[in-house]
Amino acid sequence: MKKFTSVKDIPSIEKALATAFEVKNNKFGFQHLGKNKTMVLVFFNSSLRTRLSTQKAAMNMGMNTMVMNVNEDSWQLESEMGVVMDGKNAEHLREAIPVIGKYCDVIGVRAFAKFENREDDYSEKILSQFVEFADVPVVSMEGATRHPLxxxxxxxxxxxxxxxxxxxxxxxxxxxxxxxxxxxxxxxxxxxxxxxxxxxxxxxxxxxxxxxxxxxxxxxxxxxxxxxxxxxxxxxxxxxxxxxxxxxxxxxxxxxxxxxxxxxxxxxxxxxxxxxxxxxxxxxxxxxxxxxxxxxxxxxxxxxxxxxxxxxxxx
Amino acid sequence: MKKFTSVKDIPSIEKALATAFEVKNNKFGFQHLGKNKTMVLVFFNSSLRTRLSTQKAAMNMGMNTMVMNVNEDSWQLESEMGVVMDGKNAEHLREAIPVIGKYCDVIGVRAFAKFENREDDYSEKILSQFVEFADVPVVSMEGATRHPLxxxxxxxxxxxxxxxxxxxxxxxxxxxxxxxxxxxxxxxxxxxxxxxxxxxxxxxxxxxxxxxxxxxxxxxxxxxxxxxxxxxxxxxxxxxxxxxxxxxxxxxxxxxxxxxxxxxxxxxxxxxxxxxxxxxxxxxxxxxxxxxxxxxxxxxxxxxxxxxxxxxxxx
Amino acid sequence: MKKFTSVKDIPSIEKALATAFEVKNNKFGFQHLGKNKTMVLVFFNSSLRTRLSTQKAAMNMGMNTMVMNVNEDSWQLESEMGVVMDGKNAEHLREAIPVIGKYCDVIGVRAFAKFENREDDYSEKILSQFVEFADVPVVSMEGATRHPLxxxxxxxxxxxxxxxxxxxxxxxxxxxxxxxxxxxxxxxxxxxxxxxxxxxxxxxxxxxxxxxxxxxxxxxxxxxxxxxxxxxxxxxxxxxxxxxxxxxxxxxxxxxxxxxxxxxxxxxxxxxxxxxxxxxxxxxxxxxxxxxxxxxxxxxxxxxxxxxxxxxxxx
CATH class of the missing domain: 3.40.50.1370 (Aspartate/ornithine carbamoyltransferase)
Structure with a gap:
């Protein structure tokens, strides 16, 4: 599986269910897969369950985790292409995403609908840039239109x-x-x-x-x-x-x-x-x-x- | 020990002192106890020493840690029972606490006195809900009336x-x-x-x-x-x-x-x-x-x- | 190396380059050095690359990491000596720094120029107090006048x-x-x-x-x-x-x-x-x-x- 952003990314419902039950019965049995691997969780929005459950899942797999709240920890990020960046956004996703991908093996990203513009939301403006620009698998921790986890x-x-x-x-x-x-x-x-x-x-x-x-x-x-x-x-x-x-x-x-x-x-x-x-x-x-x-x-x-x-x- | 919210929770002063000195002399000697165990630290208030020392303590024990600042990371949490939740609080402690407990083995929580109402503070309105609703041990990282750590x-x-x-x-x-x-x-x-x-x-x-x-x-x-x-x-x-x-x-x-x-x-x-x-x-x-x-x-x-x-x- | 705040702290350019290439070819080969060691990353300012890359580097070395954003997580910190602390700053660096140092083996600190006063910035008022008061090595994650990483x-x-x-x-x-x-x-x-x-x-x-x-x-x-x-x-x-x-x-x-x-x-x-x-x-x-x-x-x-x-x- 190269990414997880919708039901279309899983091999099949049967495989998804079988894997879930396999994991539930043996939470710490797959740590060889995650050894020396790192997941970065990027939050554009608040989170309780997703934050804790995804981190916990990665740790169960033996992975390291890093959490970044874009609004408090980092720079405001620009998502429009071609703009003159003379406003509040200090960094473009076009750089931020490949750079984050360089420091980890899997990226999780949460980016809600903004309700400014339906086309922007329904094109998954932020999530789709993560998928495009990161060199590593991207897991949606809730996009603008789906919450597949x-x-x-x-x-x-x-x-x-x-x-x-x-x-x-x-x-x-x-x-x-x-x-x-x-x-x-x-x-x-x-x-x-x-x-x-x-x-x-x-x-x-x-x-x-x-x-x-x-x-x-x-x-x-x-x-x-x-x-x-x-x-x-x-x-x-x-x-x-x-x-x-x-x-x-x-x-x-x-x-x-x-x-x-x-x-x-x-x-x-x-x-x-x-x-x-x-x-x-x-x-x-x-x-x-x-x-x-x-x-x-x-x-x-x-x-x-x-x-x-x-x-x-x-x- | 099933929780740690006051001096009444420790077996005895003698046992507490003996355990502290045992740990101080052998900080990394008990990691088998914490292997594949996770502590979540929930902060309703600022923290420097408690944040770092409790995380460090858990890591010394071989545990994984997850830190959540309620105000910045998560949803505003409701603590009153029976209310119609049409205001700013998006989630009730009645759900948040058992859910957090599902993702970990020990919860640490910091919830200061609010000084709005002495009865609320002296009944430890937030901490006591954590003790009641979590299925795992709760450690007070400073409540409204005590700071036992x-x-x-x-x-x-x-x-x-x-x-x-x-x-x-x-x-x-x-x-x-x-x-x-x-x-x-x-x-x-x-x-x-x-x-x-x-x-x-x-x-x-x-x-x-x-x-x-x-x-x-x-x-x-x-x-x-x-x-x-x-x-x-x-x-x-x-x-x-x-x-x-x-x-x-x-x-x-x-x-x-x-x-x-x-x-x-x-x-x-x-x-x-x-x-x-x-x-x-x-x-x-x-x-x-x-x-x-x-x-x-x-x-x-x-x-x-x-x-x-x-x-x-x-x- | 006892600290890393400028090019003057490295043994030589040759050694620095050799070590970097050694590490690049064998990222997970030195974890014995970091076992049961902890790095605390203290941020007075925003960070994306420095936050993630430094954490990742420490984890590559087998270290544990703790991250603290001074403004959101902790108390506002006072950096002036001799003041009557009756204002917004709740804690003095004179206590905060040695205490942080007690909980870890290496401190990383980011403290940008404030542009209030050139003398303050160019004396590295915050970073230099970390170097002076911490009992452990300090790594600059960007000071007021240098960004050596x-x-x-x-x-x-x-x-x-x-x-x-x-x-x-x-x-x-x-x-x-x-x-x-x-x-x-x-x-x-x-x-x-x-x-x-x-x-x-x-x-x-x-x-x-x-x-x-x-x-x-x-x-x-x-x-x-x-x-x-x-x-x-x-x-x-x-x-x-x-x-x-x-x-x-x-x-x-x-x-x-x-x-x-x-x-x-x-x-x-x-x-x-x-x-x-x-x-x-x-x-x-x-x-x-x-x-x-x-x-x-x-x-x-x-x-x-x-x-x-x-x-x-x-x-």
């Missing part, structure tokens, strides 16, 4: 908790005080579509995800109807794609609560975290035994390690 | 420098431009009361420490009288407990200077650092041969390592 | 790319929107003067470097004339030394462009990075095959490692 962990978590071969998985929009990227939702849909699960996406009108991610995935605008018979409820807020970056609703009728969970087939509750309690989900649901958000977060370490194992085996 | 190092330092079996140890309040927590003072009193040293606390009226920490410890409002015959002078500023968080005095007559040190039994000068020179203590005293502040700081590494050794041996 | 990497890069025994090396001033320290330029001149290369410095009038760095190095105020026959063009902006810290010119006629490069002997283009594209150098030049800025940056890891090897061998 999250989706991979979501997949493993569903596999571990499913009671039927082909569970009904519902991705539901939920209200939030801020405008959030579509990355987690896009990526979740993209990964689920590679499985034979039954996927339903539910959200208010106006919150349709980008067609290239949705494909023929089923949309159900009636949240309660969507929840009927569900085995997994995956809650997530996102801002509008069509009315790009806008908050069209903060309607608390979309909050995942106990009454709605009662409509499901004793569904497990999932969320990528961080989650706004009593906006996205009630305390009652997230604190219930059916909430598997912490298991899901723990699988972030496992799948990040599986990604690194597949990358290092390929080197 | 500091007090443990203070104890070891006194043991190393004392010339008599039961030295006279004086904790003296000293002026400072800012309102500082009582944590170091509370904790120092708490630890000293477990020894058979002679403890005297001196401060201006109004600066009485909380009764649960002071117990029957002796107070002497006349600083010069307190200093007479002292073997150790431990200087520290703190804001008022009764008039909670207020600065009642910046009286430079309470600064520890050469004239006052001359009243002692050739006392050693101690301070946890950082120290405001010529406010808390004069240059002359802190730069004198009797100043042992750097030795004291070095023992932070030793006692943090001793804490980790006791925790890892118990796992 | 950069210059050492520049030297190695020139050695690797030179086609003649004694190449003509031209240091050229170039425009920049901000006032930058003279450190890189001073240091480059200082190191080049230790070689038998032909060195020419070119800049607008008023940008003369400090006499103690320039010595008898040749100045040519006509940039095009300076470029004639050059084998290496080293571009860098700096603010005025005589009119201390002032920007006297942003004249884009000093930008290094294709036409000027055509005057040279097929010269390689060098810059320490970060570089302002289309201010200091045109896209055409920095993206050309003759640009060796990434090789130069990579040598930062190599020479930092060579410095650590020489220090650890001496311990």
């Amino acid at each position: 999250q989706s991979y962990a979501d997949l493993v978590t569903i596999e571990e908790h499913k009671k039927v071969e082909k569970p009904k998985v519902v991705l539901t929009w939920a209200p939030h005080p801020r405008a959030l990227p579509q990355a987690v939702a896009n990526s979740f849909v993209e990964w689920m579509r590679e499985t034979d699960y039954e996927l339903v996406v539910t959200h208010p009108k106006g919150y349709e995800l980008a067609p290239e991610f949705m494909g023929d995935a089923k949309v159900e605008y009636d949240q309660k109807k969507a929840f009927e018979g569900a085995d997994f409820i995956y809650a997530k807020n996102w801002a509008s794609y069509n009315d790009y970056g806008q908050i069209l609703s903060k309607d608390l009728n979309w909050t995942v609560d106990e009454a709605k969970m009662a409509l499901t087939n004793d569904a497990k509750f999932m969320h990528c975290l961080p989650v706004r309690r009593n906006m996205v989900v009630t305390d009652g649901v997230i604190d219930s035994p059916n909430s598997i958000v912490v298991d899901e977060a723990y699988n972030r370490e496992i799948t990040a390690q599986a990604v690194l194992k597949m990358i290092l085996e390929d080197k | 500091q007090s443990y190092a203070d104890l070891v330092t006194i043991e190393e420098h004392k010339k008599v079996e039961k030295p006279k140890v004086v904790l003296t309040w000293a002026p400072h431009p800012r309102a500082l927590p009582q944590a170091v003072a509370n904790s120092f009193v708490e630890w000293m009361r477990e020894t058979d040293y002679e403890l005297v606390v001196t401060h201006p009226k109004g600066y009485e420490l909380a009764p649960e920490f002071m117990g029957d410890a002796k107070v002497e409002y006349d600083q010069k009288k307190a200093f007479e015959g002292a073997d150790f002078i431990y200087a520290k500023n703190w804001a008022s407990y009764n008039d909670y968080g207020q600065i009642l005095s910046k009286d430079l007559n309470w600064t520890v200077d050469e004239a006052k040190m001359a009243l002692t039994n050739d006392a050693k000068f101690m301070h946890c650092l950082p120290v405001r020179r010529n406010m808390v203590v004069t240059d002359g005293v802190i730069d004198s041969p009797n100043s042992i502040v750097v030795d004291e700081a070095y023992n932070r590494e030793i006692t943090a390592q001793a804490v980790l050794k006791m925790i890892l041996e118990d796992k | 950069q210059s050492y990497a520049d030297l190695v890069t020139i050695e690797e790319h030179k086609k003649v025994e004694k190449p003509k090396v031209v240091l050229t001033w170039a425009p920049h929107p901000r006032a930058l320290p003279q450190a890189v330029a001073n240091s480059f001149v200082e190191w080049m003067r230790e070689t038998d290369y032909e060195l020419v410095v070119t800049h607008p009038k008023g940008y003369e470097l400090a006499p103690e760095f320039m010595g008898d190095a040749k100045v040519e105020y006509d940039q095009k004339k300076a470029f004639e026959g050059a084998d290496f063009i080293y571009a860098k902006n700096w603010a005025s030394y005589n009119d201390y810290g002032q920007i006297l010119s942003k004249d884009l006629n000093w930008t290094v462009d294709e036409a000027k490069m055509a005057l040279t002997n097929d010269a390689k283009f060098m810059h320490c990075l970060p570089v302002r594209r289309n201010m200091v150098v045109t896209d055409g030049v920095i993206d050309s095959p003759n640009s060796i800025v990434v090789d130069e940056a990579y040598n930062r890891e190599i020479t930092a490692q060579a410095v650590l090897k020489m220090i650890l061998e001496d311990k």
Whole structure:
């Protein structure tokens, strides 16, 4: 595996699952692969789970790690080509990326959507420059449009908790005080579509995800109807794609609560975290035994390690 | 040892001292205990000594370390239960803590008193949630009311420098431009009361420490009288407990200077650092041969390592 | 080697070059020297290359590393002697430095010129206190007046790319929107003067470097004339030394462009990075095959490692 930026980069869902479970059963068994290898984690945005789980995964593999917060540690970085750099950005990605690549064997990078311009975000302006200019494999720690490490962990978590071969998985929009990227939702849909699960996406009108991610995935605008018979409820807020970056609703009728969970087939509750309690989900649901958000977060370490194992085996 | 948040968590003063000296004589001799183990250090507040000494201690034990500054690296964290999270805090401690615990074997956390509300601070609102919600041992890197890693190092330092079996140890309040927590003072009193040293606390009226920490410890409002015959002078500023968080005095007559040190039994000068020179203590005293502040700081590494050794041996 | 703050600290140019090439050919061959040794990297200023390359170098040597950003992680540090510390600075370097030294075996420190006062900067007020008060070797990761890790990497890069025994090396001033320290330029001149290369410095009038760095190095105020026959063009902006810290010119006629490069002997283009594209150098030049800025940056890891090897061998 030469990079990990979307589900298209993994050899197959089967290989991804097998590697994850292999790693989970033997976390410290592959350190020969990482010996004297270094991963640099570059953060353009805040991070808790991704920061810790990816570092931990690299250390499990016997790798060294270096973490760089672009905003606090380093220079402001320019991403536009051809500009006269007379402003606040002191360094261009065109130099920064190959230089970072020289000091390590794998780069992880987190660069969220900026919501200034849909074309910039959906072309993955920053992440794609990392892939282009680094001489080493690049792992997305969440780009502008996808969060594949999250989706991979979501997949493993569903596999571990499913009671039927082909569970009904519902991705539901939920209200939030801020405008959030579509990355987690896009990526979740993209990964689920590679499985034979039954996927339903539910959200208010106006919150349709980008067609290239949705494909023929089923949309159900009636949240309660969507929840009927569900085995997994995956809650997530996102801002509008069509009315790009806008908050069209903060309607608390979309909050995942106990009454709605009662409509499901004793569904497990999932969320990528961080989650706004009593906006996205009630305390009652997230604190219930059916909430598997912490298991899901723990699988972030496992799948990040599986990604690194597949990358290092390929080197 | 399952956690380290106060003197009550150590098996005994004797065991604590023995472990510290064992570690000091053989810093790299216990790495089998830490192999493939990870400590996460979570900072809600600034840190120099604690940051470096605790990381170093973990590395001495053969552990991996990850450091997270909550304010710069991560999401703002909510600590209130039951709230609708529609404000600036993006994640609740109720998720963040168990998730962090999943990625490591020991959590260190620093969360100072906020001085907004005495009840919140004295219930250790943040630290106690870490102890409750993490599935792994928690080490206080300074809470709202105690700084046990500091007090443990203070104890070891006194043991190393004392010339008599039961030295006279004086904790003296000293002026400072800012309102500082009582944590170091509370904790120092708490630890000293477990020894058979002679403890005297001196401060201006109004600066009485909380009764649960002071117990029957002796107070002497006349600083010069307190200093007479002292073997150790431990200087520290703190804001008022009764008039909670207020600065009642910046009286430079309470600064520890050469004239006052001359009243002692050739006392050693101690301070946890950082120290405001010529406010808390004069240059002359802190730069004198009797100043042992750097030795004291070095023992932070030793006692943090001793804490980790006791925790890892118990796992 | 007891410290590394200028070219005067290395045993000789020959030994420095031999050690760099030895390390480059065997990056992981000296880990016995660094086992159970720790380097602390203290940053008063931003850093990308220095941060990553120095950490990587220490890890190559088998060392542990700890990174501290003074402004975000720690307390504001006081550097003046004798002051009453009643302001914003919570800790004095007089305590912070020996304490940091207690937790590690080598300290790296970055402390740029502040441009408040030339005497303060040119006395290396912060770096010199580190050298004085730490009990362990200090490595400059760029001081107020020198950047020796950069210059050492520049030297190695020139050695690797030179086609003649004694190449003509031209240091050229170039425009920049901000006032930058003279450190890189001073240091480059200082190191080049230790070689038998032909060195020419070119800049607008008023940008003369400090006499103690320039010595008898040749100045040519006509940039095009300076470029004639050059084998290496080293571009860098700096603010005025005589009119201390002032920007006297942003004249884009000093930008290094294709036409000027055509005057040279097929010269390689060098810059320490970060570089302002289309201010200091045109896209055409920095993206050309003759640009060796990434090789130069990579040598930062190599020479930092060579410095650590020489220090650890001496311990």
